[in-house]
Amino acid sequence: MEALKLEQVVKQYGDKTAVNGINLKVEQGEIYGLLGANGAGKTTTMRMVLGLIYPDEGKILYNGKEFSNELQHLMGYLPEERGLYPKVKVSDQIIYLARLRGMAAGDADKSLRYWLDRFEVPEYYNKKIEELSKGNQQKMGFIAAVVHKPKILVLDEAFSGLDPVNVELLKDTVKELRDQGTSILFSTHRMEHVEELCRHITILDRSNTVVQGDIREIKKSYPREE
Template identity: 55%
Template sequence: MSLLLSNVTKKFGEHVAVNKLNLEIPDSELFGFLGGNGAGKTTTFRMILGLLDQTAGEITWNGESINYHKSHLIGYLPEERGLYPKLKVKEQLIYLGKLRGMTKQSALTELKKWLDRFQIPNYIDKKVEELSKGNQQKIQFISAVIHRPKLLILDEPFSGLDPINVEMLKEAVIDIKESGTSVVFSSHQMSHVEELCENICILRDGTAVVEGNIKEIKRSFGKKNVRIVSDESIDFLQDVNGVLSFKRRNDGCELQISDEQVSQEILSKLAGNGFIRKFELEEPSLNDIFIEKVGENYE
């Protein structure tokens, strides 16, 4: 049982927005989409939801196409938020819940549960326009999950939130996934995807340039990172053979090296050069891989 994209292509005239995309997203998984602006993430989401027809290829969920009759099973948080500013939170969310087949009472019960969880129960009778941007985003998120969907698509769910609200939303997303919902989301923040997801797809100009398990992607990347904390100047390390990049930090430096054997030479070069507080060999970050594959840093 899964969401399956087979050779999915979308063209707008001569422009290819998504090119022969092949993905399988199992049930109850958190799957991350990455890419810069115009990479094809939102177009892919809209095709999955049936809001756009693909030019070629096939999209199925549990072996069937997604259509209006399955809308009560799907939740969607668009990147362009779409709440009605003049309506009160309760009026709006009950209305949206009823569109998904809920009764007024069940929608109200779920709404109160989520407002309590997000620590904003007193906002139930406020107009959306009276809320801060962050709290509007919480309400938008509730609108996508109030009916307990089995497939949840979140387009940049953490955009514009402060760190406290980001953590609150992350916990909610994890709990929804643990309840059996498949969650597909996009983010410009590599750290969010790295923390939450097992599998990812990085898009560049509508084409998947990286796809699969994050741990396996990191292992196959080849390059490693070295983090050094020292009170002494260690700028000379940038000249060591196999050091690909060197970044100074207030407490030391970060190096990217061609392979882990280079770390042994770095250790030998550090001998006798003062006290080393930390020496750590790490897998490359998802941000490192993204920059190399896409060519820009969107963090």
């Protein structure tokens, strides 16, 4: 069964259609690519998946069930606009967010320390967000998204603004989470990241699905011009 399934999902704001009948399914342990220019409908789609806004038509299913508050514990989200408080310590903030997602304080602390070690920055535990470089603030945002061990992870432009070394580090981490069974909806406008990470993709253009399917098949049907 698919971890995440969207069936004919529509979202309108007044007379503007933000998402027009999108269908997609993300299997367990899959990174699924969602591509499109700004304003194509990617962020609206992700917000609906997260239960932050509701579709006007269609269905979103999580392991075959409709959205409920209990399901929030399954979800992790790294927004494009990074949202951690600059004047609060990394540990206070990330442990608090993990507890909001249903994790015990001790488990949250252990998970945070694991991730700080994984990113080779254990000393950030007591630092305030504003004391970190932009790239390291982004890594803390990533940790905040995964600290509670979500089963479904939504990543919006996860690598934007990172230097090449940190891009590779985060890519490796995303692949590791996939291999552990996490289902990941990965939004980007960088085709090379999608080619490396994703099996299936949907490309949106002005609220409509214009290309969808297995990325290898799609590449075959769009030969590169010599």
